[in-house]
Amino acid sequence: MTPERARELAHRVPHTGHAPAVPEHGSIKRREIRFTRLPPGQAKRAAELLAGLEYLEISPGPHARGITVRYDLIDYTCEGLEKALRNLGYHLDNSLYCKIVRAIVYFTEETQLRNLTEPARLIKQSNQVYIKAYQQHPHGDCDDTPVELREDR
Numbered sequence: 001m002t003p004e005r006a007r008e009l010a011h012r013v014p015h016t017g018h019a020p021a022v023p024e025h026g027s028i029k030r031r032e033i034r035f036t037r038l039p040p041g042q043a044k045r046a047a048e049l050l051a052g053l054e055y056l057e058i059s060p061g062p063h064a065r066g067i068t069v070r071y072d073l074i075d076y077t078c079e080g081l082e083k084a085l086r087n088l089g090y091h092l093d094n095s096l097y098c099k100i101v102r103a104i105v106y107f108t109e110e111t112q113l114r115n116l117t118e119p120a121r122l123i124k125q126s127n128q129v130y131i132k133a134y135q136q137h138p139h140g141d142c143d144d145t146p147v148e149l150r151e152d153r
Contacts, residue, residue, distance in 0.1 A: 026112070027073040031105060033082060034066040034093035042090050043067050049088070050081070065093070073113060079106045 035042040047058045047067045057070040069081060082092060082102070092098070 027116070028070070029073055029078070029109070030068060030070045031078045032061045032063065032066050032068050033078075033085070034061070034063055034098055036091040036093055037065065038091070046085055046090055073109060073116075077106075077109050077113070078102075079109065 033046070035046065043061070043065050047060070050056055050067070050069065051058050053076075055072060055075045059068045059070070060066075061068045069076075069078075071081075086092065
């Protein structure tokens with residue numbers, strides 16, 4: 001692909017038939033919470049309950065028995081929201097698909113939170129540590145034989 005073609009593709013306008021996807025930055029999450037069939041109306045009641053929380057956006061989910069939550073990872077986690085709903089008596093969908101998605105989401109959010117709390121490393125200077133350690137150990141790059149004895153005469 002030529003650079004000109006890449007620029008054309010980068011600046012093209014999305015098709016008007018579809019809403020353009022809004023890019024999220026790293027700590028903003030949009031997740032779907034699905035509920036079981038019984039008791040009916042759980043999604044609506046949960047949406048009303050969660051709508052009262054600050055910094056949490058609620059919208060109807062793509063699935064009939066689900067809601068979509070949008071939050072900053074600094075404020076909420078999917079695991080925390082779902083645990084609170086379970087403690088209040090809501091029944092979440094426990095199909096195999098939902099369990100797998102839930103496990104992946106919990107793991108990624110936990111890892112991202114852990115990485116956010118770690119201090120930033122100085123990556124540009126980290127190679128200096130290895131250079132100094134390498135210089136302290138004997139290796140084959142150093143020949144102690146005098147130059148006169150190394151030359152063929």
